[in-house]
Amino acid sequence: MLTVPIRQLGEPERAAVERILDADPYAGAQIAERVAAHGLNWWRSDGRIYGYEPRRQVESIIWSGAHLVPVGATPPATAAFADLLGAEPRICSSIIGRSEAVLDLWDRLGGNWGPARDVRPHQPLLVTDRDSAVRPDPAVRLVRASEVDQLFPAAVAMYTEEVGVSPMQDDGGRGYRRRIADLVKAKRAYARFDGDLVVFKAELAIVTRRTTQVQGVWVHPSYRGRGLATAAMAAVVADALRRVAPTVSLYVNDYNTAARHVYANCGFTSAGSFATVLF
Template sequence: MLTVPIRQLGEPERAAVQRILDADPYAGAQIAERVAAHGLNWWRSDGRIYGYDPGRRVESIIWSGAHLVPVGATPPAVAAFADLLGSEPRICSSIIGRAEAVLDLWDRLSATWGPARDVRPHQPLLVTDRSPLVPGDPAVRLVRPGEVDQLFPAAVAMYTEEVGVSPLQDDGGRGYRRRISELVKGKRAYARFVGDQVIFKAELAIITRRTTQVQGVWVHPEYRGRGIATAAMTAVVNDALRRVAPTVSLYVNDYNTAAQRVYQRCGFVSAGAFATVLF
């Protein structure tokens, strides 16, 4: 009998998926949040989860949606995922996850899905489970619902600087503004204001029972080099650990040495490396 090692997973495989996500709670955070919210019925969310099952046990999974996210992906699993995905048109805007799996996957898919707009092969993954030893900035706080108009330009500037394209280009920014508004409403967005201007911002983009992943960390260009980022990030970490999750995680571009120094001062330690392929 021919055994097909890749199959779409549903609710009967919930325990198997959770086992893989728990084995790597940082790389699997994005999927874990969606599974907790929507389960494994793909039509209730914005993507599908495929499992690599060469025998009687699911060994690796991959999320296929707006982003492609492999978790626990061994080389045989990556090869099998690439065979499946390479036969279909690309729907994702990025591939993200553990560096070795992402780069192997992209090497196999690039001939049919390429070219990529950018490949970031080494992004340190950092984690902390304790309050930083440095004082936090008391001016950093959660953004209030009535302050989305002030936060949005800073979020657009951060996104454009980080990703290399503007979030306004497809729909005038309506979808991105909706996402920012949701983060504010969910008490996931932090900022420091000087008057009506945001000079620091960060968001808890992902929340699971194991970790919360910080994204969108940004300091206004006029305030960079003044030493505000460490105290600001300390305030974010302290609130997230107290209120949201037992660990705080993030990943950073390897060329952003200034940010890495900030995170080191805030007590973050290495948990491996991510890679990102952007389309």
């Protein structure tokens, strides 16, 4: 029997969960979006939230679903979460969050859940709250519903390049295409077109009242090295700040020096480090 102070949280603990999410709005963005949409009733969502409360007050939380996401997790909390989760088969496809917590979790869970397909221990977390000094590319715009067919191959290429597996392999890409179509419908997908060809794309994958997180940034291989990405990202940032959220955030692989250079030129600054474990 578990003796650690952990339990699944529900609506009565919503204020405590939101307090922890507000304390780290960038690491907690993925959870905050789900809580805002579905609350803490697990049957309305696609995951569960567990809380660590050693002194009768929730101090740390973890989202357990398709992704495992710790927020505000101290070393005692990660040890307790690992005790709980390691007793069950793995259901998540990744562990994502602040580096210290993710790597500690993985050290504790790897013996039960391993091996991982990839571990990315240091991914700079970047944030901006102002327009870039770079002139935005006027050709970058929101993708229209009629353009999902043009956007989808670019999204598949980006996902395969970034994650290392194709989103087409499980269900022929139907679920991933629905996700892309939903982002387009919600006015969260941007692209620059050359005729019918997508040469740049990015999505606001997460939106909360505190931040919007950019993911899926991609430039067509034939257009790389032309300086296109900086002005394109400046356009995304300008629209997102004007229309969506007070800050724009993202995380990037530390070895992707070209992307890091683009984000620095667009005015992004450090907000810490993420880590990702991929299965």
